[in-house]
Amino acid sequence: MTDKTIHPDACVVGVDYGTLSGRAVVVRVRDGAELGTAVHAYRHGVVDSVLPATGKALPPEWALQVPSDYVDVLRTAVPQAIEDAGIAPELVIGIGTDFTACTMVPVKADGTPLCELPEFADNPHAYIKLWRHHAAQPQADRINDLARDRKEPWLPRYGGLISSEWEFAKGLQVLEEAPEVYAAMEHWVEAADWIVWQLTGQYTRNACTAGYKGIHQDGAYPSEEFLAELNPAFAKFVADKLDHPLSALGDRAGSLTAEAAAWTGLPEGIAVSVGNVDAHVTAPAAQAVEPGQMVAIMGTSTCHVMSGSVLRDVPGMCGVVDGGIVPGLWGYEAGQSGVGDIFAWFVKNQVPPAYHEQARERGISVHELLTELSAGQAPGEHGLIALDWHSGNRSVLVDHELSGVILGQTLATKAEDVYRALLEATAFGTRVIVDTFTDAGVPVTELVIAGGLMKNALLMQIYADVLDLPLSVIGSAQGPALGSAMHAAVAAGAYEDIRAAAAAMGSVRRNVFTPIPENVEAYERLFVEYQELHDHFGRGGNDVMRRLRKYRRDALEGKN
Numbered sequence: 001m002t003d004k005t006i007h008p009d010a011c012v013v014g015v016d017y018g019t020l021s022g023r024a025v026v027v028r029v030r031d032g033a034e035l036g037t038a039v040h041a042y043r044h045g046v047v048d049s050v051l052p053a054t055g056k057a058l059p060p061e062w063a064l065q066v067p068s069d070y071v072d073v074l075r076t077a078v079p080q081a082i083e084d085a086g087i088a089p090e091l092v093i094g095i096g097t098d099f100t101a102c103t104m105v106p107v108k109a110d111g112t113p114l115c116e117l118p119e120f121a122d123n124p125h126a127y128i129k130l131w132r133h134h135a136a137q138p139q140a141d142r143i144n145d146l147a148r149d150r151k152e153p154w155l156p157r158y159g160g161l162i163s164s165e166w167e168f169a170k171g172l173q174v175l176e177e178a179p180e181v182y183a184a185m186e187h188w189v190e191a192a193d194w195i196v197w198q199l200t201g202q203y204t205r206n207a208c209t210a211g212y213k214g215i216h217q218d219g220a221y222p223s224e225e226f227l228a229e230l231n232p233a234f235a236k237f238v239a240d241k242l243d244h245p246l247s248a249l250g251d252r253a254g255s256l257t258a259e260a261a262a263w264t265g266l267p268e269g270i271a272v273s274v275g276n277v278d279a280h281v282t283a284p285a286a287q288a289v290e291p292g293q294m295v296a297i298m299g300t301s302t303c304h305v306m307s308g309s310v311l312r313d314v315p316g317m318c319g320v321v322d323g324g325i326v327p328g329l330w331g332y333e334a335g336q337s338g339v340g341d342i343f344a345w346f347v348k349n350q351v352p353p354a355y356h357e358q359a360r361e362r363g364i365s366v367h368e369l370l371t372e373l374s375a376g377q378a379p380g381e382h383g384l385i386a387l388d389w390h391s392g393n394r395s396v397l398v399d400h401e402l403s404g405v406i407l408g409q410t411l412a413t414k415a416e417d418v419y420r421a422l423l424e425a426t427a428f429g430t431r432v433i434v435d436t437f438t439d440a441g442v443p444v445t446e447l448v449i450a451g452g453l454m455k456n457a458l459l460m461q462i463y464a465d466v467l468d469l470p471l472s473v474i475g476s477a478q479g480p481a482l483g484s485a486m487h488a489a490v491a492a493g494a495y496e497d498i499r500a501a502a503a504a505m506g507s508v509r510r511n512v513f514t515p516i517p518e519n520v521e522a523y524e525r526l527f528v529e530y531q532e533l534h535d536h537f538g539r540g541g542n543d544v545m546r547r548l549r550k551y552r553r554d555a556l557e558g559k560n
C-alpha cells in the first residue's frame with residue numbers, strides 16, 4: 001500500500017450493478033482478500049412488458065429499470081456484506097461501484113429521476129432505459145447514415161457504427177417519442193454516474209461511459225450541426241442534457257454523505273470512486289492491464305475489453321477510448337448482447353416440462369442438466385448450427401434487428417442438442433470478434449474469462465476449442481465487484497494507481513482450459529458454416545430478419 005498510515009486490515013466495498021441484481025463485496029485493501037459478499041435481486045427486475053406503477057403495456061424491444069431498486073442494493077446488500085465479512089464498518093475506507101452500460105436515467109437538476117414524479121409515472125420514457133433497450137434502432141440507423149454521409153471523424157472510433165444501446169440513439173428516441181419528457185429532463189445521466197451521485201450528493205460524469213457510450217472523442221462530442229441535421233430539436237442535446245466535466249477512472253468522486261452512510265452502515269466521509277462500467281472494471285481485477293490481454297466478461301451478455309498500445313480502427317468494435325480501461329493505453333471494447341440471456345430464453349421457453357421435472361428432482365438447474373446431457377457429444381454430432389442473435393448483434397455487425405437462427409433441426413433433435421448448439425453459437429460469435437481484432441492489427445494474445453458463465457466447464461472447453469486459445473480464468477467469482485473495490489482503494493489513496501492495485505489485489509489462473517486438437521479441427525469446419533450464415537443474414541445476403549421485425553411492428557401497431 002502506498003499510504004502507510006492506512007490500517008493494515010483496512011477494507012473497501014465494491015458494488016456491481018448487473019442486469020438483474022446488485023452484488024456487494026468487502027475486500028481487504030492490502031491483499032484483495034474477499035471477506036464478505038451479498039446479493040440483492042432488483043424488485044422490479046427488467047421491466048419489459050408492463051410499467052410496474054400503472055400496468056401500461058410496453059412496445060417490443062423495450063427494457064426499462066426502476067431507480068429505487070438500485071438504492072435498495074445500497075440499503076440491503078452492503079450491510080449484509082459487511083455482516084458476512086464480520087468486520088467493523090469503521091475499517092472501510094472507500095466504496096466503488098460499477099454498472100451495466102449504456103443504462104440511462106432522465107433526471108431533474110437535483111438528480112431526481114423523472115419516473116419518480118407523479119406526472120410521469122405512466123410515461124415509459126421517464127424510466128431508466130437499460131443497456132438492452134433496443135427500441136432506438138431506427139434512431140441509431142439515422143445517426144449512422146448521417147455520420148457516414150458527413151464522414152464524421154468519430155465514426156471509425158466505434159468500428160463504423162453507433163449502437164442503438166447508446167446515449168445518442170436513446171436520447172433521440174426520447175425526444176421524438178416523448179418530447180414532454182425530453183423537455184423536462186435536465187440531465188441524461190448514465191446509471192453508473194447516478195448511483196455515485198446518490199452516494200456523494202454530487203454529479204460526476206465518468207470518462208469511460210462518456211467515451212464508449214457518449215461518443216466523446218479527442219475532447220469533443222458530435223457537433224451541433226450534426227445533431228441539428230438529425231433533428232433540429234436535437235441540436236442542443238449535448239449542451240443542454242449531456243455535457244458535464246469528465247472524471248478519470250480511479251479518481252475520488254467525492255465523500256460518502258450522511259444519508260448514504262445511513263443506508264449502507266459505512267462511515268460518513270469515506271472515499272467514493274468515480275463511476276465505472278461492469279466490463280471495464282473487471283480487467284484490473286483479472287490483472288489484465290497489458291496490451292493483448294482480452295477479458296471476456298460472460299453473463300447475461302458478454303463484454304470483451306482489452307487494452308492496446310496503438311490506435312487502430314477495428315470494424316464493428318464497440319469503441320476505442322483513450323484510458324478507457326487503464327490510464328495510458330487505448331481501451332478497446334466489443335460485445336455480444338445475448339449470451340446467458342439466450343440460454344435462459346431457451347430454458348424458459350423451449351425446454352419440455354420433463355427436463356424441468358428431472359432437474360428439480362436432482363436438485364440441479366436445467367442449465368446444468370442440459371450441459372451434462374450434451375457434454376459427451378463430439379463437435380458436430382447434433383447436426384446443428386445456430387446464430388447467437390436472439391438479442392441482436394453488438395459486434396461486429398452492430399444491428400439489433402438481427403435475430404436468432406437454429407439450422408439443421410430434425411424430428412430427432414433434442415433439447416440438449418439445441419442447448420449445446422446455442423453454447424457453440426456464442427463461442428463462434430466470440431471467435432468472429434477475436435479474429436476481427438487480430439486482423440485489424442490489435443492481436444489478442446490471451447483470453448481471460450470472468451463472469452457467472454465461467455462456472456460452466458463445457459462452455460469453457462467449447463470456447464477454448466473454437467478459439468484455439470488457452471483460457472485463463474479470473475481468480476474471483478465477483479470480478480466486477482472486486483474491480484470496483486480496487487478503484488475505491490485507489491480513490492482512497494491506498495494505491496498510487498489501478499496497476500498497483502491490480503498487482504496487489506487482482507488474481508488470475510492461467511491456462512485452465514486448453515484446446516483439444518481434434519475438437520479444434522472439427523470446430524474449424526463448423527465455424528466456416530457459421531460465418532457463411534453470419535454473412536448471409538448479417539451482411540446483406542438476405543435482409544429477411546429486418547423485414548420480419550418490420551412485419552411484427554406493423555402487426556402490433558395494427559392491433560393498437
Ligand SMILES: Nc1ncnc2c1ncn2[C@@H]1O[C@H](COP(=O)(O)OP(=O)(O)O)[C@@H](O)[C@H]1O
Nearest residue numbers: 018019020299300340341343344367451452456
Ligand atoms: N450452468 C449454466 N450454464 C450456462 N448459463 C447459465 C448457467 N447458469 C445460469 N446461466 C445463465 O447465466 C446468466 C447469469 O449470469 P451472471 O453472470 O450471473 O449474470 P449478470 O450478467 O447479470 O452478471 C443468466 O442469463 C443465466 O441464464
Ligand SMILES: O=C(CO)[C@H](O)[C@H](O)COP(=O)(O)O
Nearest residue numbers: 018019100101279299300301
Ligand atoms: O455493454 C455493457 C458494458 O459496456 C453492459 O454493461 C453489459 O452488456 C451488461 O452486462 P451484464 O448484464 O451481462 O453484466
